[in-house]
Amino acid sequence: MTPIITKHILTIPYPFLSFHQQRTAVATSAAAEEEDDDIDLFGSDDEEVDEEAERVKAQRLAEYAAKKANKPKTIAKTTVSLDVKPWDDETNMEELTAAVKAIEMDGLIWGGSQLVPIGYGIKKLQINCVVEDDKVSKMLLSKVVIIRHVFFF
Numbered sequence: 312m313t314p315i316i317t318k319h320i321l322t323i324p325y326p327f328l329s330f331h332q333q334r335t336a337v338a339t340s341a342a343a344e345e346e347d348d349d350i351d352l353f354g355s356d357d358e359e360v361d362e363e364a365e366r367v368k369a370q371r372l373a374e375y376a377a378k379k380a381n382k383p384k385t386i387a388k389t390t391v392s393l394d395v396k397p398w399d400d401e402t403n404m405e406e407l408t409a410a411v412k413a414i415e416m417d418g419l420i421w422g423g424s425q426l427v428p429i430g431y432g433i434k435k436l437q438i439n440c441v442v443e444d445d446k447v448s449k450m451l452l453s454k455v456v457i458i459r460h461v462f463f464f
Contacts, residue, residue, distance in 0.1 A: 390422075393411075393436075393439075393452075394435055395407060395437075400432055412438070414452075417447075418445070419440060421439075424437065424439070
C-alpha cells in the first residue's frame with residue numbers, strides 16, 4: 312500500500328521522508344505544475360480572434376456614440392438669493408425692488424422678493440432669481456445690482 316501524498320506532506324523537508332515518499336512527492340509536484348499550466352480558468356484565447364464579435368462590438372460602440380451625440384445637453388441652473396441693504400432709512404424700497412427687477416440678462420429669471428426688517432425701522436430687500444450657470448455669472452449679477460443701487464438711489 313502506497314501512502315497518499317497531498318500538498319501538506321509536500322511541505323515536509325525531504326530528509327525526513329523515506330526514499331519512496333521523496334520520489335512520489337517530486338513526481339506529484341511535477342504533475343501538479345503541468346496540470347496548473349494546462350488549466351485556463353477564465354477561458355481567454357489570445358491566439359483566436361472572433362471577427363464576428365469584434366464587428367458586433369464596433370457596431371454597438373458606433374450606435375452608442377450616435378445616441379449620445381443626439382442627446383440634449385443638461386442646462387445647469389442655480390437659485391440665487393440676494394440681500395440688498397439700503398444706505399439709509401429714507402431709501403424707497405419699492406423703487407429699489409423695481410430697479411433690481413429691471414435688470415435683464417439672457418438666462419436670468421427673477422423670482423419673489425420681500426422686505427425684511429433689520430432694525431431701527433430699516434428694511435432690507437431679499438430677492439430671489441434663477442440663473443443659468445453658463446450664461447450668467449453670479450459675480451457679475453451682484454456687481455450690476457450694486458451699481459444700480461449706488462448710482463440710482
